[in-house]
Amino acid sequence: xxxxxxxxxxxxxxxxxxxxxxxxxxxxxxxxxxxxxxxxxxxxxxxxxxxxxxxxxxxxxxxxxxxxxxxxxxxxxxxxxxxxxxxxxxxxxxxxxxxxxxxxxxxxxxxxxxxxxxxxxxxxxxxxxxxxxxxxxxxxxxxxxxxxxxxxxxxxxxxxxxxxxxxxxxxxxxxxxxxxxxxxxxxxxxxxxxxxxxxxxxxxxxxxxxxxxxxxxxxxxxxxxxxxxxxxxxxxxxxxxxxxxxxxxxxxxxxxxxxxxxxxxxxxxxxxxxxxxxxxxxxxxxxxxxxxxxxxxxxxxxxxxxxxxxxxxxxxxxxxxxxxxxxxxxxxxxxxxxxxxxxxxxxxxxxxxxxxxxxxxxxxxxxxxxxxxxxxxxxxxxxxxxxxxxxxxxxxxxxxxxxxxxxxxxxxxxxxxxxxxxxxxxxxxxxxxxxxxxxxxxxxxxxxxxxxxxxxxxxxxxxxxx
Numbered sequence: 001x002x003x004x005x006x007x008x009x010x011x012x013x014x015x016x017x018x019x020x021x022x023x024x025x026x027x028x029x030x031x032x033x034x035x036x037x038x039x040x041x042x043x044x045x046x047x048x049x050x051x052x053x054x055x056x057x058x059x060x061x062x063x064x065x066x067x068x069x070x071x072x073x074x075x076x077x078x079x080x081x082x083x084x085x086x087x088x089x090x091x092x093x094x095x096x097x098x099x100x101x102x103x104x105x106x107x108x109x110x111x112x113x114x115x116x117x118x119x120x121x122x123x124x125x126x127x128x129x130x131x132x133x134x135x136x137x138x139x140x141x142x143x144x145x146x147x148x149x150x151x152x153x154x155x156x157x158x159x160x161x162x163x164x165x166x167x168x169x170x171x172x173x174x175x176x177x178x179x180x181x182x183x184x185x186x187x188x189x190x191x192x193x194x195x196x197x198x199x200x201x202x203x204x205x206x207x208x209x210x211x212x213x214x215x216x217x218x219x220x221x222x223x224x225x226x227x228x229x230x231x232x233x234x235x236x237x238x239x240x241x242x243x244x245x246x247x248x249x250x251x252x253x254x255x256x257x258x259x260x261x262x263x264x265x266x267x268x269x270x271x272x273x274x275x276x277x278x279x280x281x282x283x284x285x286x287x288x289x290x291x292x293x294x295x296x297x298x299x300x301x302x303x304x305x306x307x308x309x310x311x312x313x314x315x316x317x318x319x320x321x322x323x324x325x326x327x328x329x330x331x332x333x334x335x336x337x338x339x340x341x342x343x344x345x346x347x348x349x350x351x352x353x354x355x356x357x358x359x360x361x362x363x364x365x366x367x368x369x370x371x372x373x374x375x376x377x378x379x380x381x382x383x384x385x386x387x388x389x390x391x392x393x394x395x396x397x398x399x400x401x402x403x404x405x406x407x408x409x410x411x412x413x414x415x416x417x418x419x420x421x422x423x424x425x426x427x428x429x430x431x432x433x434x435x436x437x438x439x440x441x442x443x444x445x446x447x448x449x450x451x452x453x454x455x456x457x458x459x460x461x462x463x464x465x466x
Contacts, residue, residue, distance in 0.1 A: 005097045006048040007178065010039050011085050012104030013056025013076040018229040024058030026104040027065060028233055031240045032264025032282055035227060036062070038107040040069050045111045052092060053104070054085045081196030082172070083188040090185060093178040100175045101199070108223045108236060109173065117216045121175050126206045129173035130215040131224050139169035140200050142215065150213040153200040157193045170200060171224040180211065294328065357400065370412065371396040380406035380424065387412045399434070
């Protein structure tokens with residue numbers, strides 16, 4: 001980390017017309033976080049003294065939705081270029097600070113590249129992050145002199161045909177002393193096709209004043225790519241997920257297809273985990289060793305133990321799944337659920353705010369909500385805990401080794417005692433005693449002379465007309 005006082009400016013005032021949406025550009029989401037959040041979190045990792053975000057178009061909405069960020073907001077009421085945007089921060093900057101300028105629509109800039117830029121830029125010098133692109137269209141070109149020193153940057157729209165052939169580009173990421181900015185920014189002019197005040201014009205001023213200008217190459221092209229439209233956003237999104245997949249594979253995690261892997265949060269995975277295709281990880285997720293995640297699963301804010309099997313098409317959110325449990329296929333585990341060791345939650349089972357005891361089983365087609373289920377319990381298909389009375393939620397307790405027959409309804413609040421049996425098709429409204437069979441059905445009867453109603457000719461004719 002830098003040893004000198006550091007202020008970071010994030011330019012986030014652009015409207016993003018090419019996004020073709022009603023959302024300010026920096027509020028678009030990449031891998032579960034907004035573009036602005038990603039840049040600010042990277043900036044925070046450098047431990048600066050201050051982070052300033054320059055907002056313009058949609059500023060009120062941006063500030064409201066990003067109010068959790070620990071930044072100082074600065075308004076750019078008129079969007080007159082990047083140089084003008086940085087000028088808005090000048091009254092807040094201390095002259096003895098080094099300044100790093102980032103962009104709210106360049107979400108994947110790496111901490112490593114920024115650290116290298118700060119470390120390799122001497123005091124009172126100016127440093128740039130540069131890159132060589134196969135297709136440099138849209139970027140300002142780096143102009144070097146005969147001995148290879150950077151002397152200027154020419155924007156795409158102001159470049160000559162010869163300059164447009166240059167593939168080395170300016171990413172816009174600059175570090176310079178606040179003292180220099182106080183000197184140079186007021187001298188910027190808008191003598192260009194856009195009639196804007198370009199921040200990049202300070203490069204020529206630095207050269208004129210004998211200030212050293214150096215360039216640090218980005219590690220890869222994608223980290224300095226800006227987002228200008230939804231197509232570019234999707235390309236960066238896929239690059240991000242693919243890189244995360246490669247990182248996990250290097251740690252001993254099997255990713256069946258890196259191109260069909262989505263990590264939209266923080267993922268902690270032990271070795272020997274297998275992740276099938278189209279799995280989405282959101283929020284904070286941890287997975288223990290030798291666990292298998294089947295295809296098309298969604299895991300959000302979950303903790304999964306070792307040797308767990310998550311079958312295909314399961315959705316798990318806000319839950320804890322202990323060792324050797326089996327979930328799915330087509331299971332839905334909702335927040336507040338804790339599945340203990342060797343328990344099974346089968347196909348088309350939904351759990352909400354449930355503690356499912358060790359080696360208990362809910363094999364299929366059931367809804368269990370607001371319940372405590374003991375150990376070695378078997379819950380048959382079609383069982384429902386009726387937990388809501390229209391106003392309040394109530395809890396169901398099923399004690400160890402109980403057996404719940406198929407198509408039973410447990411009307412909460414109710415307790416099923418240890419070792420109790422509930423006959424299939426029962427509606428339980430009172431506590432069921434331990435180690436007894438409880439039956440709660442209407443009396444069955446058959447009507448021997450009953451016949452179904454027959455449609456009359458007139459009804460048939462009307463039916464045919466329709």
